[in-house]
Amino acid sequence: MKPEDLLRHPLPTQTPKLTLGCPILDRFLGGGIPCDTITEIFAESGTGKTQLSLQLLLAAQLPISRGGLSASSLYLHSEFPFPSRRLHQLSFYRPHLPQNPLDRIFVEPLHSTDHLLDVLPRLDFLVPKLNIKLIVIDSIAALFRGEYENTPLELKRRSGVFFKISSKLKFLAREFGLAVVLTNQVVDVMGSSNNLRIGNSMSLCSSGRTVCAALGLSWANCVNMRLFMWREEEKVGMSEEERLGEGDGSFQRLQTRRFIRVVFAPHLPDSSCEFVIRREGILGVS
Amino acid sequence: MEVSSLPISASHRGKLISAGYSSLSSLSSVSPSKLAQDLKISENEVLEILKVVSARKWVDKIENRSHAIMNGAQTAWDILHEEESSICITTSCSDLDEILGGGIRCKEVTEIGGVPGIGKTQLGIQLAVNVQIPADYGGLGGKAIYIDTEGSFMVERASQIAEACAEDMLEYNSLLRKDSQACRVDKPPKAFMDNIFYFRICTYTEQIAVVNYLEKFINEHKDIKIVIIDSITFHFRQEFEDMALRTRLLSGMALKLMKLAKKFNLAVVLLNQVTTKYNEGSFQLTLALGDSWAHASTNRIILYWNGNERYAYIDKSPSMRSASAPYAVTSRGIRNSASNCKRVKLM
Numbered sequence: 080m081k082p083e084d085l086l087r088h089p090l091p092t093q094t095p096k097l098t099l100g101c102p103i104l105d106r107f108l109g110g111g112i113p114c115d116t117i118t119e120i121f122a123e124s125g126t127g128k129t130q131l132s133l134q135l136l137l138a139a140q141l142p143i144s145r146g147g148l149s150a151s152s153l154y155l156h157s158e159f160p161f162p163s164r165r166l167h168q169l170s171f172y173r174p175h176l177p178q179n180p181l182d183r184i185f186v187e188p189l190h191s192t193d194h195l196l197d198v199l200p201r202l203d204f205l206v207p208k209l210n211i212k213l214i215v216i217d218s219i220a221a222l223f224r225g226e227y228e229n230t231p232l233e234l235k236r237r238s239g240v241f242f243k244i245s246s247k248l249k250f251l252a253r254e255f256g257l258a259v260v261l262t263n264q265v266v267d268v269m270g271s272s273n274n275l276r277i278g279n280s281m282s283l284c285s286s287g288r289t290v291c292a293a294l295g296l297s298w299a300n301c302v303n304m305r306l307f308m309w310r311e312e313e314k315v316g317m318s319e320e321e322r323l324g325e326g327d328g329s330f331q332r333l334q335t336r337r338f339i340r341v342v343f344a345p346h347l348p349d350s351s352c353e354f355v356i357r358r359e360g361i362l363g364v365s
Numbered sequence: 366m367e368v369s370s371l372p373i374s375a376s377h378r379g380k381l382i383s384a385g386y387s388s389l390s391s392l393s394s395v396s397p398s399k400l401a402q403d404l405k406i407s408e409n410e411v412l413e414i415l416k417v418v419s420a421r422k423w424v425d426k427i428e429n430r431s432h433a434i435m436n437g438a439q440t441a442w443d444i445l446h447e448e449e450s451s452i453c454i455t456t457s458c459s460d461l462d463e464i465l466g467g468g469i470r471c472k473e474v475t476e477i478g479g480v481p482g483i484g485k486t487q488l489g490i491q492l493a494v495n496v497q498i499p500a501d502y503g504g505l506g507g508k509a510i511y512i513d514t515e516g517s518f519m520v521e522r523a524s525q526i527a528e529a530c531a532e533d534m535l536e537y538n539s540l541l542r543k544d545s546q547a548c549r550v551d552k553p554p555k556a557f558m559d560n561i562f563y564f565r566i567c568t569y570t571e572q573i574a575v576v577n578y579l580e581k582f583i584n585e586h587k588d589i590k591i592v593i594i595d596s597i598t599f600h601f602r603q604e605f606e607d608m609a610l611r612t613r614l615l616s617g618m619a620l621k622l623m624k625l626a627k628k629f630n631l632a633v634v635l636l637n638q639v640t641t642k643y644n645e646g647s648f649q650l651t652l653a654l655g656d657s658w659a660h661a662s663t664n665r666i667i668l669y670w671n672g673n674e675r676y677a678y679i680d681k682s683p684s685m686r687s688a689s690a691p692y693a694v695t696s697r698g699i700r701n702s703a704s705n706c707k708r709v710k711l712m
Contacts, residue, residue, distance in 0.1 A: 082578035085564045085571060090520050092558075109521065116516045231643055239604035246603060249516050250567040275650070276670045278482035299481040300599070300638045303517045343482025345490075346519035348696060 098146025103363025121263035122308035150212035172359035238297035245301035278342035279349035285309035478637035479668030507590025527557035529697035619661030
């Protein structure tokens, strides 16, 4: 390996992208999830992170003409159990997939950060052998949140591990042109005064709580692009029949609206998009 | 300068020339005793001659301003003169240019740091494009090296910024020069992209190797006027067991970059991350890599959020005073903050 080999000249005109399987969401992300970089999606539980991950695992198998990578995908999960039924269901509803799509999704459970650090070096030969073009880690936060204490020394050690993992993932991404998607959890923000601002928005709200991404500032340095998904409960006016039937509304129907927003990305402006989760997957609402 | 023009006696002059000492430079390294032998004169006479020679050389130096006491040395006057005539690389945000004294300077190492999403990479890409603005438009007409250690460089974004830059040049052209002949596209956006030499780095070993290789590369590719490293930090924040080794590697790299900046008259821009520092019972934000690294760069600029606006603050500079200015990241690249324009108008 010589330093001149690291030069990429002339530059390609486009970064390859992985479709999300929905034209509205693809347009929102400028074509999809970019390869060669790390994309993080953070959201509170029940917003749709895992749904989106599963959809991406299938989308990677689509032919390149349909926005896929025509390759296999790897799903590393630290949140249990693995939602195999939902994946199976989705595979029926997603169009244009090749035969037996589940055969090309490799799944490995993760139990600790050390386990992840053991898995990553093995990928050097597994990724080309299995033709993997997408790695999803769901979720990165679950690995770290139990393991480290809240002392300066432990936190320093933790951020060292962040950079190690991120650098290895970025290496794989460059070497094999992978798309890497990580999911992250949220933490509540207490006291808004001396709150460190990362990204486009002063404060992010989900279900009426002010939240920010878990794992702090040093982890934020480890991802190239950060997306935030949130939900809002909205009271819906009762329908005509209900009102006539029972009189005073002791019941109020709540409807959940879901949104996705670019917190930071090198190629995307601050914008957001509403989406819904249906049987056939996640769909953007224009 | 010839010996024949020296104010010495004619016989000495003749002896010098016949002994083969025809130029002043041939006299500069010879020892008095050797010269006395060669010319067959007394050492006192030789010392007289050498005194005249060195006085003469001194006058030459002051007149020409090109030679120096030592090779490569310059007087402060020379340096000031050079600095005043040098062209800065604009950031495309006039408020930011103003506090920087015109933009990013050549021959200097400028470090820019801030939280994720503040616009470090955006500024890096903007500079890689702006360095290419031709001399007719007040630019340097140079090329850029972009060393990407984080994988955040997006070609789509770079060509978007290049397109906006080309449009701005066209507009400038049509405003300034009314003749239709000059109103042509000098530089298609594609040409901007071709003049960015992009290195993708995945380990700190690769990073050091590329920095060492730069001198050879710049020698082979003329007109490189900016080297951007985005970011200098990333691979040095992994578990380094030997922190002293890290400091040595970093300061070695900083010295090399400083030398490149001087030698090839180019700007070096290092993007840095921020970290929290535990200080007297509270956590504060500082640029990463520690105190010894703080010496590595000539200028330090910190990018931060102020309310809903992005600001840049000069933290360290030998020539500019501490000041801050708002800027905005728009679809066309780095520009003046919109709300600031309104404020100026109100006053």
